[in-house]
Amino acid sequence: MAKQGGLGKGLGALLGNPKPVSESAAVEKAHKIAITAIQPNRYQPRMEFDESALEELKDSVKEFGVLQPLLVRKVAENRYELIAGERRLRAAKLAGLTEVPVEVREYNNEEIAQIALIENIQRENLNAMEEAKAYERLMKEFSLTQETVAKKVGRSRSHIANFLRLLNLAEQVQAYVANGSLSMGQAKPLLALENQDLQLEAADYIQSKELSARQSEQLVKKLLENPDLLHEHNGEQSAKEKPEQDVFIRDAVDKLTQMFGTQVRIQTGKKKSKLEIEFYSPEDLERIMGTMLEKQQNTKQAKMDALRQFSQTGKFTV
Numbered sequence: 001m002a003k004q005g006g007l008g009k010g011l012g013a014l015l016g017n018p019k020p021v022s023e024s025a026a027v028e029k030a031h032k033i034a035i036t037a038i039q040p041n042r043y044q045p046r047m048e049f050d051e052s053a054l055e056e057l058k059d060s061v062k063e064f065g066v067l068q069p070l071l072v073r074k075v076a077e078n079r080y081e082l083i084a085g086e087r088r089l090r091a092a093k094l095a096g097l098t099e100v101p102v103e104v105r106e107y108n109n110e111e112i113a114q115i116a117l118i119e120n121i122q123r124e125n126l127n128a129m130e131e132a133k134a135y136e137r138l139m140k141e142f143s144l145t146q147e148t149v150a151k152k153v154g155r156s157r158s159h160i161a162n163f164l165r166l167l168n169l170a171e172q173v174q175a176y177v178a179n180g181s182l183s184m185g186q187a188k189p190l191l192a193l194e195n196q197d198l199q200l201e202a203a204d205y206i207q208s209k210e211l212s213a214r215q216s217e218q219l220v221k222k223l224l225e226n227p228d229l230l231h232e233h234n235g236e237q238s239a240k241e242k243p244e245q246d247v248f249i250r251d252a253v254d255k256l257t258q259m260f261g262t263q264v265r266i267q268t269g270k271k272k273s274k275l276e277i278e279f280y281s282p283e284d285l286e287r288i289m290g291t292m293l294e295k296q297q298n299t300k301q302a303k304m305d306a307l308r309q310f311s312q313t314g315k316f317t318v
Contacts, residue, residue: 185213
């Protein structure tokens with residue numbers, strides 16, 4: 001069993017620091033196994049992988065092969081679990097390789113979980129929610145305290161605590177943080193709002209108005225004083241917009257009713273609106289269509305007359 005080390009000093013504390021050797025020598029020292037014999041790391045905290053970066057790595061693997069061996073542990077006869085090297089393994093599969101070079105190590109579950117987490121943290125591969133969930137899993141599965149996790153991954157206890165608090169956000173807000181549409185600085189103030197529906201409303205507002213982290217804090221302070229603030233704001237906006245919209249719609253309905261000689265209705269919506277023209281028989285429909293065509297022809301003729309006038313006199317008569 002590998003000696004337990006202080007992971008706060010990096011992966012080398014757990015993986016060991018072998019003497020420098022060339023990449024080709026490292027591959028020669030390792031032995032190759034079938035890709036199908038390798039199962040994923042059950043503690044891999046990373047959920048999203050950069051597809052374009054994987055494509056670049058795939059091209060490199062196609063040309064030069066896998067230059068750095070993957071770390072694995074044996075779990076059964078001819079079966080191995082990946083410890084480190086997820087991107088290399090994925091790229092090798094994309095490149096169509098059937099075998100990859102590996103080094104077989106002996107690690108327990110806790111050590112593998114720590115290695116997977118630290119490898120991603122040091123390379124800044126994790127989004128905030130992936131990192132938070134990885135810390136939570138370390139604590140739950142291996143009965144570790146925040147202080148212990150902090151020492152093992154080389155972070156302060158407050159850093160661990162701040163990330164763990166993100167797990168108290170509404171599920172959709174967590175999704176915003178994970179996909180990058182909401183930064184950690186924008187999201188942290190929302191934790192002061194106990195109502196998760198209000199958290200989500202505030203998160204949507206922050207994104208729509210592109211508020212900074214500081215502005216997000218100020219918004220939350222106002223919401224703590226008045227939880228209905230956003231509804232009141234939306235109501236004021238609607239009140240400002242609706243009269244102008246109503247006047248325009250009424251005017252359009254009056255003109256269309258007069259034009260077609262029948263009842264006309266306009267229903268407006270946020271994404272789409274609907275125009276309804278009533279008719280009472282096939283003949284009535286034909287009459288309405290005739291009016292449309294006549295209007296279209298009159299408009300076309302008016303344009304042609306105007307162009308003809310301009311070509312002759314150099315000006316339009318309005």
